[in-house]
Amino acid sequence: MAADIVTRRMVEQRTRGFFGWIFLLLFWAFNILMVYGIFAGAGENAKQAAKLSDESMRDAYNAGTGLGIMVMLFVWAAGAVVFGLLAHFTRGKRELIEIETKIQSKK
Numbered sequence: 001m002a003a004d005i006v007t008r009r010m011v012e013q014r015t016r017g018f019f020g021w022i023f024l025l026l027f028w029a030f031n032i033l034m035v036y037g038i039f040a041g042a043g044e045n046a047k048q049a050a051k052l053s054d055e056s057m058r059d060a061y062n063a064g065t066g067l068g069i070m071v072m073l074f075v076w077a078a079g080a081v082v083f084g085l086l087a088h089f090t091r092g093k094r095e096l097i098e099i100e101t102k103i104q105s106k107k
Helices: 018-051 055-089
Strands: 002-015 093-106
Touching: 018 055
Parallel strands: none
Antiparallel strands: 002 093
16 A cells, blocks of 8 residues: 655745846856956966066066955955845845645555
8 A cells, every 4th residue: 555645845936026137147247257357467467477577577566466456356345245235135025835745655
């Protein structure tokens, strides 16, 4: 004789509106732009530093590059927090959906 075991669980689902999608896309676009800016800028500065003949000039150039990257990381963190909060607060109304699964046990 087989008995059916029914399990039920609640799953949260959110429906994002128009502005929610806009802010989410802005969040991801900003992060992609910052990754590109940091890697492209650091790569270009490394090429320029290699062209310098004096060791102290290369050191100063690399220090400036490091400071520039630190500023970019600060702007990235601040922008990610702002856009992340906007994306979070516009994610839509919460809907709870009940999912029911049946398991057959063999006895």
